[in-house]
Amino acid sequence: MKNQLVWFKRDLRIEDHAPLVAAAARGPCIFLYVYEPEVIEAEDFDPVHLAVINESLIELETRLKERGAWLTFRTGRVPEVMSEIHLTHPIATIWSHQETGNRVTRARNQRLAAWAEKNGIAWEELPGRGVFRDLTNRDGWSSRWKERMKQPILEAPEKLAPVQDLARGRMCSETDFGLFKCMRPERLSAGESRAHAMLTSFLEERGEHYQSSLSSPVTAFDECSRLSLYLAYGNLSMKQVAQATWARQSQVRQQKKKTGQASAWPGSLRAFQARLHWRDHFSQKLEDQPDLEWANQSRAYDGIREDAFNAEYFETWCAGQTGYPMVDACMRALRKGGWINFRMRAMLMSFASYHLWLHWRPTALFLARQFIDYEPGIHYPQAQMQAGVTGINAIRIYSPTKQVKDHDPTGVFIRKYIPELAGVPDAFIAEPALMSHDQQIASSCVLGKDYPLPVVEHAPAVKRAKSILYGIRKKEDAREESRQVYRKHGSRRRPNRSGSKRNE
Numbered sequence: 001m002k003n004q005l006v007w008f009k010r011d012l013r014i015e016d017h018a019p020l021v022a023a024a025a026r027g028p029c030i031f032l033y034v035y036e037p038e039v040i041e042a043e044d045f046d047p048v049h050l051a052v053i054n055e056s057l058i059e060l061e062t063r064l065k066e067r068g069a070w071l072t073f074r075t076g077r078v079p080e081v082m083s084e085i086h087l088t089h090p091i092a093t094i095w096s097h098q099e100t101g102n103r104v105t106r107a108r109n110q111r112l113a114a115w116a117e118k119n120g121i122a123w124e125e126l127p128g129r130g131v132f133r134d135l136t137n138r139d140g141w142s143s144r145w146k147e148r149m150k151q152p153i154l155e156a157p158e159k160l161a162p163v164q165d166l167a168r169g170r171m172c173s174e175t176d177f178g179l180f181k182c183m184r185p186e187r188l189s190a191g192e193s194r195a196h197a198m199l200t201s202f203l204e205e206r207g208e209h210y211q212s213s214l215s216s217p218v219t220a221f222d223e224c225s226r227l228s229l230y231l232a233y234g235n236l237s238m239k240q241v242a243q244a245t246w247a248r249q250s251q252v253r254q255q256k257k258k259t260g261q262a263s264a265w266p267g268s269l270r271a272f273q274a275r276l277h278w279r280d281h282f283s284q285k286l287e288d289q290p291d292l293e294w295a296n297q298s299r300a301y302d303g304i305r306e307d308a309f310n311a312e313y314f315e316t317w318c319a320g321q322t323g324y325p326m327v328d329a330c331m332r333a334l335r336k337g338g339w340i341n342f343r344m345r346a347m348l349m350s351f352a353s354y355h356l357w358l359h360w361r362p363t364a365l366f367l368a369r370q371f372i373d374y375e376p377g378i379h380y381p382q383a384q385m386q387a388g389v390t391g392i393n394a395i396r397i398y399s400p401t402k403q404v405k406d407h408d409p410t411g412v413f414i415r416k417y418i419p420e421l422a423g424v425p426d427a428f429i430a431e432p433a434l435m436s437h438d439q440q441i442a443s444s445c446v447l448g449k450d451y452p453l454p455v456v457e458h459a460p461a462v463k464r465a466k467s468i469l470y471g472i473r474k475k476e477d478a479r480e481e482s483r484q485v486y487r488k489h490g491s492r493r494r495p496n497r498s499g500s501k502r503n504e
């Protein structure tokens, strides 16, 4: 008898899992997770990613056991793993979700498809999110996204029939791959029940002031949804989040009708919903053009930074030692917890790309390893956008000192992550280098000794970056490139009230 095989990847949940439901309806199943050394050894992978995968797997295994099944673990290259299983336990169909991954997972998928075809095995890849394969352009994309999000949420089967006599294998840890143990003391933990608790607490309690709180690192940790980790590893599906948000919006409208009382909820839920849409909008770009992982979206910008990479600047940026408190605090916060809010991610990329004139590829890879929620489909298009090389977005250069004045004027966030600045008066927290020598002594923060002097000067660095980028923008071939990029990737939506289009 042939078996069904459910292959879990970045969809580590039991609810709303179309491949699981489809496979379970057809007969005995193997529920497989493969630790792939080629993924784990890739330059965008960090031990923190393995830690959250394992947390997710532990819960998934518990949920499967409640239904009479279990996970089978293997380590290796996926076609070889499947081949080995197939020898003793013939596979009828491999069931998995479609994935918008990186270069490594795309190549693995091609090899698996070839192996499955050669061996007469069906591989059913079912859509899990609002990203569409084989699009030619973006016309009608938004309505298709909405239609997909409206599809019914699938309940996990109450009983599962596992294939009985297949060795289960074991979970792997960092040491199996020669990695250091993950040390992010402030990070969130992964898993399906934590994901649901996070969604509920956001939609019912934490999210009311989301719209006004999301930009500041002082408030964002509590008032952003913090769902990115759970979406990245599929502890929650996009459909579940979208539908829960719509339900909450309708509840808020009813409440307002009943009580007549206005609140910040409608604006916040609208802003949140726009961002859910962005998630797939960005991932669609990488799906349609996989080379965005390493090549400029607009080739008109090729060559501008490649030969100018300053390794010393890169080191100071990675280490949170640039002498710009907001940049340094964000980097150090990432090292502790693997998360920072959107505006600060954009500022980090902007600072690396414009002030330090570093090519986005190594900086994006560094951030990929820092982000607990690393998602290639969002990450590379965003990195390119913040580096000014997409050809279709406004060049947005963040001033790290203005970000302090706007979003952390008394240094609450900065002092938490840069203890060297604990005694610096509020008036200098954005630019400690403006303190006189006496003020430095009085605040126990001598520049160049306790805390670095700014690695570059803001104004000339920005002037130079602007002059190069605007110089290219004006050229006819760059304009033609931009028109082509827009036709392929540009959002067809009009800007909405929360200004969502600005970010697309």
Ligand SMILES: Cc1cc2nc3c(=O)[nH]c(=O)nc-3n(C[C@H](O)[C@H](O)[C@H](O)COP(=O)(O)OP(=O)(O)OC[C@H]3O[C@@H](n4cnc5c(N)ncnc54)[C@H](O)[C@@H]3O)c2cc1C
Pocket (backbone or CB within 6 Å): 214, 224, 225, 226, 227, 228, 229, 231, 232, 272, 275, 276, 278, 279, 280, 282, 340, 341, 342, 343, 345, 346, 349, 371, 373, 374, 375, 376, 378, 379, 382, 383, 386, 503
């Ligand atoms: C350079 C750069 C790299 C980024 N890399 C990643 C990444 O690897 N993984 C990732 O999940 N997000 C990435 N983002 C987008 C964004 O910063 C995070 O999604 C967000 O901060 C996650 O926190 P949250 O879940 O509380 O978001 P919320 O503000 O609560 O938003 C809800 C969800 O919407 C999506 N979302 C929010 N903002 C954006 C955005 N600007 N673009 C696309 N989707 C968005 C995310 O899935 C997020 O979980 C990146 C942004 C930048 C500027």
